[in-house]
Amino acid sequence: MLELREIHKQWQQRPLLRGVGLRVAAGETVALLGASGSGKSTLLKIIAGLDEPESGTVWCDGQDVTRWPPEQRRFALMFQDFALFPHLDVQDNVAFGLVEQRRGRRQSRDEARAMLERFGLASHARSRTWTLSGGEQQRVALARALITRPRVLLLDEPFSALDADLREQLRREFLLRINEAGMAAVLVTHDEAEARAMARHAWRLQDGLLQPLW
Template structure:
């Protein structure tokens, strides 16, 4: 994949007016020019365009106040868009009340009825729709089997662990066979040690059913683990959209680079820009930055280069390469088991973090606070950010 992938822009082509445009697997869910204005001069959702494919797990990722939860609530019908359109399978949802929409939402708190058994909770929505008893019994049994909760059918929610309650809530959402499943911070109530395992379990369940899923989270790891694609949101707008790999490896802005994972940023000016490389002078480094792709910029233009910590190598001696290196002093070592985060301050005063494997660190020899070391990275490890 070329580094030029970082030029991708979030958004989807507007849809022609009309209540129904016909099904389209590539644009199964469409958000078209959607605005949500609560008043007070700030738009919670600011002209968002987005398409979600049929059967896709799509994550809306952002910090508090980014607009992701408001957008999810508009999909569910719990909020009304100030302007714009939301369509599912070609059908405009504008005039459709929440209980008629082909969606089901699993809330952050799970919202299980404490006085009902597990099977009673799962059956509740079907009872409201007056589903025939035999059909309801069969669908509830299949839903509980799907989430591996059949043996707990008679228990009450307080007799279950957090992970078990989550699976009951998921079964309740899936039993109604929605076209779109909405997840609001699905793992936030779980202990950290079981969160990662549960993420994989939920993905497997959703993929086995084949339902389209849109989830909201502020947890980068959760979005990277669960989603086929994700959208990074900030101040009501989509900053970047792509697969987890695309967004992480090729951020399109300083915001994306810093929000997804951690990175080292070096500001500088372009001194050479060719089709196959670009050279940048940075006051933070004694050598030029060399990146193995061009950007069609102009000489003297200010840019920022992002280098992920795991791309940074450390050594005791000055690297032989004539670009992409610096010397510094170790200020902190954070041992993480399989790797160590080496925090150092370059001679220029710029702070840099290197993610060093335990093997590489042992080969380097004893490294302590105040040790002098060199950092370097390859020509393909940097991404040039022009905004």
């Protein structure tokens, strides 16, 4: 369970988040919609530990993680540009999080190859990421996020750079993986159709407050 309690944040001396509260159960995906600059990405960064609230707390599985550094939270954050490492091949991109957790390099690579097999990407294990299609790169990014078994998955406009058919295909795949892993997921999107396809509940962030949509 991910829970936000009374999150406040200012930006350029104006309130950006005004007492935001949210609960996301394990295995559940919720969507956040709102105009550009409304604070959606800032809220994701606060959840991930990349930014700090001025007040309020972030909880996960009954623990207050507000002051925990990102690496201790076991959350995964995916951006729309995939954020893959161009100097690493596909296998080592997926293995990166395990290496950061001080797993042995050989074991990390073995687990990465197994994850790539599940995603139908085993034949690309030694390829450079820039040689892959947009959909393949997004699958690599998801595999890298999931291999560390995160408690929470945070998705910031993950499909916006892809064509319509590929977006629909990847939405289904992401939901399957999220449900398999039993993690809480928060999707930031401008696309209400995408939110309806993926999320059980959705809120619009407006004037610093979350307004329920469904």
